[in-house]
Amino acid sequence: MKPFRSKSIVVSALLALSVVSTAASAETLLIERVRESASANLPARGMTMAQVEARYGAPSQRMEPRGGQKRQWPTINRWVYPAFTVYFEKSRVIDAVANQANANEIGPKSPIN
The missing domain is CATH 1.10.287 (Helix Hairpins)
Known part of the structure; x- marks a missing residue:
């Protein structure tokens, strides 16, 4: 069944x-x-900041770190490249996501409509 x-x-x-x-x-x-x-070729989870910069070059923008106020809240860094954004916990990649191409691109619907 x-x-x-x-x-x-x-x-x-x-x-x-x-x-x-x-x-x-x-x-x-x-x-x-x-x-x-x-x-596509996005940074892999676990790569270091130095490895990401060596492979993809300098980011177009390095956002201010967030978190780190308490031991259980690790510092999160975000580097923005033209096609994707990389999120680091301390100095290791935890995720890489594609950037929105333009304002007209349709994404997931907001749960509040």
């Missing part, structure tokens, strides 16, 4: 995706660009 249920879920998800992609085919969706950049 479980295989049938999982097949139904997959089919429902595929149908929902096809409806969404048809409705937004003329627009650039953030999720589509994020999928493309997921295969």
Whole structure:
């Protein structure tokens, strides 16, 4: 009975995706660009700041560190590159995310509408 249920879920998800992609085919969706950049060469989790700078060059902007007021709140640094932003905990990459391409790019809907 479980295989049938999982097949139904997959089919429902595929149908929902096809409806969404048809409705937004003329627009650039953030999720589509994020999928493309997921295969792109982004800094990997665990890289040091020195490794990121050696591989990608100097960031266009280094944001002020946040956190660090208490031991359980580590300092988070954020470096902004033209295509992505890198988040560091202390000096190690914890995440890298694609930047919004322009103000017209459609992202996820806000939960408050």
